[in-house]
Amino acid sequence: MNEVRVPVLIVGAGVAGLACADLLAQHGVESMLVEKRREAFVYPKARNITCRTLEILRSLGLGDQVHAVADGVTSMMLKPTLNSPSAEPAMDVDAIFAVFDGLSPEPVAQYCPQSHLEPMLLNDIRRRGSRVRYGTSLVGFTEKPDGVTAELSSEVGSQTVHADYLIAADGVRSPIRTMLGTGTSGYGALPIFVVFIYFRAPWRSLVPELGEGDAIQVRNPDADGIFLVVEGDRGMFITTYLPERGESAEQFTAEHCRDILVAAIGEPMDVEIIEVAPWQPYERVADQFRTGRTYLVGDAAHTMPPFKAGGANTAIQSAHNLAWKLAAVHHGIAGPGLLATYHDERYPIGRFAARQSLIGPPLALLKLDGTSPGLAAGEEAPLFTMVLGYQYHSAAVASDATPPGTVTFVDELTGQPGTRMPHIWLPRDGDRVSTLDLIDSGFAVFTAGDPAAWTAAAARVAATFGVEVTVHALGDDGAAHTGLGAGGALLVRPDDFVGWRTETLPSDPETALRQSLSAILDR
Structure with missing residues (x-):
């Protein structure tokens, strides 16, 4: 069986795992990053990043690339239908972010979706000499006092990896977290599903000014959602359904999705449905971010709904906190006690950010009973507190x-x-x-x-x-x-x-x- 040794093994190549690998490489620590998907994410999820995350990407030398992606993106507009001449801003962005003026060398928030950010980080990781392998799954692992031994599987066969440390960036259901027996707390699955409808149609002819990264929110009695550009005439429409109203994923057939899109567009149009992907948001935080030599980051550590853009931002900031500490211990600069501070510092922030994602106006549509912990509107903290304070x-x-x-x-x-x-x-x-x-x-x-x-x-x-x-x-x-x-x-x-x-x-x-x-x- 093929065997290899590496200082850090990272499982999961979402933004959390990629950020860990790139930040470790910045500190001179080699890692191996494995991902069961066969390629980087290609759809524009996790769209907006805050100034604190931008500062981290700036330190990696990726600032110009991020700004180039965001160049020309305008504020999201609200229309009754896509073909309607009337439009108004979906939100007052300047008022929301005015408190951040002068607090960062970076913009307060900027568009850089996962479909752009993942390849950006991936290229930088490989440029710095670390390894990334797609189409590779973790089968299992064992931990000893001096390291972790993991078994990997891919189309080319099995491999044993000996690592000093293991980073679990393997998502909301985190098999590694389950193997560790680490408990979680939080609201759990929210009673709402977000539906991503990927389609192809000549829809952009109605909004020729719409650039990549721009978004249009449509709201009428038959359609309520957001149009996003994917590439060319391919688009994504994001809508929701509530099981409490008797709605289910089975209703979102190709025909039903075409009807929704035509109602959102406002006129007949030839629409091809490429894929329909329902997704249920969770609010769940691991009880421990560190067990022995294994560390949880991203959704494996702190899963939260997207209503306040907390997920990817909190993930990258947790990766930033962990990377320098692992590097300092690996290089013999620090003692092992430094690594315990990852949980001490990031668990309270992950818990806080997750709870804050359950508070505020976006939650009104969920019609929650208002009795669950963390849902009271009076607990909502200022945005500054969540981002920098x-x-x-x-x-x-x-x-x-x-x-x-x-x-x-x-x-x-x-x-x-x-x-x-x-x-x-x-x-x-x-x-x-x-x-x-x-x-x-x-x-x-x-x-x-x-x-x-x-x-x-x-x-x-x-x-x-x-x-x-x-x-x-x-x-x-x-x-x-x-x-x-x-x-x-x-x-x-x-x-x-x-x-x-x-x-x-x-x-x-x-x-x-x-x-x-x-x-x-x-x-």
């Missing part, structure tokens, strides 16, 4: 007395330990650069005032720890934004989160920095 508490946040696994929230980002480093424009070589661009894949110290003392301390500590530590002066605006006194500093982790803060210059900066890094890295 959360604060980690774990052993990887130095000098934090709050119990690990707790999550708190802030109204603004000013460099509080456990929060995402604030975006501040700093002058560089006649131009300007974001503080987030200066973090790269190592640690960064941002200081108010003369950075000389911190520069000398960082050089000595970096040599001792074998880790990159860069030092950057915040300038007057940055010092004012963070509220740091003269010589005060922020130590920022490779995932852009503040790991330690000192208000003023310590009497011995080197010792203070050494102690903080030791705490974060479990040294």
Whole structure:
């Protein structure tokens, strides 16, 4: 039997698994990613990504590609029928996202569907030298103190893979989670089905201005859904049905789907139904994101309905949190205790994001009884809280007395330990650069005032720890934004989160920095 050894085996090549592989490769860790599908996803699901996710893709060097996909995409319009001359914005996007102005070097949210994002990540993974194999399934695995042995199966035969770590990115029903015996909590299956109708018709002649990525919502007594472009005259219409009204998937025959589409289009048209794919949203979170040497990411860890675009964004951000920690332990920079902080930090966020996906106006159409946990409208948090305003508490946040696994929230980002480093424009070589661009894949110290003392301390500590530590002066605006006194500093982790803060210059900066890094890295 063919055998191979690799530092990390990743099962599932959705956006979560692909992001894990690419981020690990960025940190110099080889992985093998396997996927039972035969190809990358080709339909435009998981369309919108937030500024925080864009920042992560920016750090991978994929920002320009994402912006090119989004170029020319307009706001979604609402019409009674596709051929109707009347239209109005489906939502006031500017009002929704106004609170994010100036908080990121990236747009607040941008269109980049799974059909574009998966190939983008796939190409980057292969460029960095890691392996991705489609048409390959996990048969089973066993774990020992020093690693995981997995059995794979494909058309070319069986293979045994020995890995230091296993990442389960294998979806909402996660066979790996089941094999581990890891429980879940949450609402479970929602009493609604989303139906994706893939079709071919000359429909775009009615909306010649519609570009790839644009969407039109149609609402009339006979059709309620959203038109999306797939490619050429191929399109996708997204609608829903409710079992409580006696509706079922069996009703969505090709003939019934043609009737829905003609009603949505507003005039007779020759429509070919390519595929009908019902999908039931879930709200379910694993009780543990880590078991031994196995880690859950994406839907395997935290499944949520799409009503607040939380799924793919939360998945990629969890991958970002996990990747640098696995890399630090793999390279001998950190002790194994660092890996426990993945669950401590990301479980509360996954739980929070999933619950928030069950709250708000989109849920009105479900007609839920209002008695289940997490469904009360009064619990709805501001969008800023879900995207940027959360604060980690774990052993990887130095000098934090709050119990690990707790999550708190802030109204603004000013460099509080456990929060995402604030975006501040700093002058560089006649131009300007974001503080987030200066973090790269190592640690960064941002200081108010003369950075000389911190520069000398960082050089000595970096040599001792074998880790990159860069030092950057915040300038007057940055010092004012963070509220740091003269010589005060922020130590920022490779995932852009503040790991330690000192208000003023310590009497011995080197010792203070050494102690903080030791705490974060479990040294």
